[in-house]
Amino acid sequence: MLNKNRIFGSLVGLGLFLALTTNTVLTQPNNNVEMPASAEQTSQFQKIEQPLGLKLVVALGGLGSIGAELWWFMFSKTKSQKARVERGIQSVDIVVDGGYTPDRIEVRAGKPVKLNFFRKDPSSCLEQVLLPDFNKALDLTLNQTTSVEILPEKPGEYAFTCGMNMYKGAIIAFLQ
Ligand SMILES: [Cu+2]
Incomplete structure (x- = not known):
């Protein structure tokens, strides 16, 4: 799409x-202007205003x-967003439609994070989300929310991508 x-x-x-x-x-x-064929003619170009x-x-x-x-x-392409905190769990809704929105999610390190992927895009490219740092691979159902919980223990950047590594996003974990 x-x-x-x-x-x-x-x-x-x-x-x-x-x-x-x-x-x-x-x-x-x-080049369309006829140049005089004289031997003294050195200028190949005629200036046009x-x-x-x-x-x-x-x-x-x-x-x-x-x-x-x-x-x-x-x-x-940078749509950064802080995760909201609900009952001690940080959570964020990510719309999957020609990429990820938001595609940079700011969280606190050392606390669980729940990612809710809502897939709007029917292209097979986006049917899978990989979170290599957490050994997770999610299959997203079209027009549904698929959630996953991760624990970014240390501050840093944790990438997530589509199955073919074409679309990318990142969880950025900060010390609180
Ligand atoms: Cu892809």
Whole structure:
């Protein structure tokens, strides 16, 4: 299943690609102009003036795309959330839909953590969650919540991934 995030990422990528290629085309020498076939002619290129507005639009479009691309890679994928505490157990609900939301979960080390995975995404890629540090592999049923309890004893980062290691998330355990 395609998800909004991935579509947005592709659009941004396409925008960047178009901006760069357009820029290249616009700054290329004009080869269609007939050059005089004189021996003294040394310049192969003839400068063509583009309207300033067009240059600005292309430049700003390119910059905007680059900015969006950077934002996309650096910030958009981090959805950090603290676990809530219920009767001494830290628990967190994770939506499985084109990845994990949240994909960074902050917990206290040394206390049990209950992860509730709600799988909305039918793609087989996300049917399994692996928690290698805890020797756990979960099979997620579509449109249902599958829970698992773990105990991150030491502070640190504990990864969880889909069965093929394509989607990733992490439990970050802190000393209290
Ligand atoms: Cu996968």
